[in-house]
Amino acid sequence: MxxxxxxxxxxxxxxxxxxxxxxxxxxxxxxxxxxxxxxxxxxxxxxxxxxxxxxxxxxxxxxxxxxxxxxxxxxxxxxxxxxxxxxxxxxxxxxxxxxxxxxxxxxxxxxxxxxxxxxxxxxxxxxxxxxxxxxxxxxxxxxxxxxxxxxxxxxxxxxxxxxxxxxxxxxxxxxxxxxxxxxxxxxxxxxxxxxxxxxxxxxxxxxxxxxxLDADTSRAIGRRMIAAYMTVPVYRAFHEWLGRTDEFAGMWKSWEEGDRKGALDAIPDRVVDELIVHGxxxxxxxxxxxxxxxxxxxxxxxxxxxxxxxxxxxxxxxx
The missing domain is CATH 3.20.20.30 (Luciferase-like domain)
Structure with missing residues (x-):
């Protein structure tokens, strides 16, 4: 075994x-x-x-x-x-x-x-x-x-x-x-x-x-981590392949426009909960x-x- x-x-x-x-x-x-x-x-x-x-x-x-x-x-x-x-x-x-x-x-x-x-x-x-x-x-x-x-x-x-x-x-x-x-x-x-x-x-x-940590704190930390990685080309391509294009579209758009706060706000709670283990x-x-x-x-x-x-x-x- x-x-x-x-x-x-x-x-x-x-x-x-x-x-x-x-x-x-x-x-x-x-x-x-x-x-x-x-x-x-x-x-x-x-x-x-x-x-x-x-x-x-x-x-x-x-x-x-x-x-x-x-x-x-x-x-x-x-x-x-x-x-x-x-x-x-x-x-x-x-x-x-x-x-x-x-x-x-x-x-x-x-x-x-x-x-x-x-x-x-x-x-x-x-x-x-x-x-x-x-x-x-x-x-x-x-x-x-x-x-x-x-x-x-x-x-x-x-x-x-x-x-x-x-x-x-x-x-x-x-x-x-x-x-x-x-x-x-x-x-x-x-x-x-x-x-x-x-x-x-x-x-x-x-x-x-x-x-x-409580859910709100965890998600706030998680959003910053996700934005830092998912705007890097190799990780963006990975998640496009996994099928998250629609879920990350708002984040990518705001990030490219220089709106960092808007990019974080655009990440759905559900996606944070899937990618970051918390609780x-x-x-x-x-x-x-x-x-x-x-x-x-x-x-x-x-x-x-x-x-x-x-x-x-x-x-x-x-x-």
Whole structure:
């Protein structure tokens, strides 16, 4: 029987050294995984390196490392090092990220994202298994990279994916997909595309959770988050594909006109309630379980509420 997974996004709010006690307590609370991200805070690997020592029982994953912001060989070295430090407990999650992070923050052209993800995935599948790589890919060329560190076992590689072509790539050439910004019902639309590439693939979902807040406060926070993401081209296209064009039309129109308040007001309550998990902790846990019932194998809680993260982590624990 497959182990039931219950993940948490790290790091939590506050300085990294102060999180040791809480991270160490996660396995006893029923958490199985911690997953990092890489946006504009910590890098993806350092929090996991600390967690690997503080709580050796936890599985560790990146969700995600952008394929543009590290060279392919550097990415392979970082992954192999983490996998060697935590044998059998590390999962590398990669993705294209967004034009904002790649171009505006890192000064790298956001060109041909599908091909860049595919090429990086193919390179990693060879390099992480110790193969010397000399190959001219469509988006970069590798000449004679021979990895000196090869983890045993090599880490699985998941691909962040939103729409059908990338979802199928994740299932066909990766070990599964990482998804986010979707409802529990949306999972049923997304998952078949991954399994079309291969059965038994992992589906990890980052789920934004606001436990313990009243509905009005939660929706106000949720609207700001939704507007910040759904106006980014890749996420707009994702939700157009999912069928939310009419529901987001007012937000997109107001945003393009520079009316930020109007954009927030145009987001329906129902959509906020679908995309943001909020309410009493027990209600939040039940909502998260709906994602699992729909096909997510690894739910990854991302706490976005103000307050004491330790209290929220304990309140959302599965046991």
């Amino acid at each position: 497959t182990e039931k997974r219950w993940g948490l996004t790290v790091p939590l709010a506050g300085p990294l050294p102060q999180q040791r006690e809480l991270i160490a307590a996660l396995p006893d609370l029923g958490y199985t995984d911690v997953w990092s991200s890489e946006v504009n805070g910590t890098d993806a690997f350092t929090p996991l390196a600390l967690a690997s020592v503080w709580a050796p029982q936890l599985r560790l994953g990146t969700a995600i490392v952008p394929v543009y912001t590290r060279g392919p060989a550097t990415l392979a070295m970082s992954a192999a090092t983490m996998a060697e430090a935590a044998p059998g407990r590390f999962v590398l999650g990669i993705g294209t990220s967004s034009n904002v992070i790649v171009e505006k923050w890192n000064g790298v052209p956001f060109d041909e994202p599908y091909k860049r993800a595919r090429d990086t995935l193919r390179f990693l599948n060879a390099a992480l298994r110790g193969e010397k790589v000399t190959h001219e890919y469509d988006t970069f060329t590798i000449e004679g990279f021979a990895p000196a560190t090869v983890a045993d076992p090599p880490p699985p590689v998941l691909l962040a994916a939103l729409r059908p072509s990338m979802l199928r790539l994740a299932g066909r050439e990766g070990d599964g997909a990482i998804v986010n910004w979707l409802s529990a019902d949306d999972v049923r639309t997304v998952v078949p595309h991954v399994h079309a590439g291969g059965e038994g693939k992992e589906i990890a979902a980052r789920i934004f959770v606001l436990p313990g 009493p902790p027990e209600q939040c846990r039940e909502h998260i379980e709906r994602y699992v019932d729909a096909g997510v194998t690894t739910p990854v809680i991302a706490l976005t509420a103000p307050g004491d993260p330790a209290e929220m982590v304990r309140a959302l624990a599965p046991r």
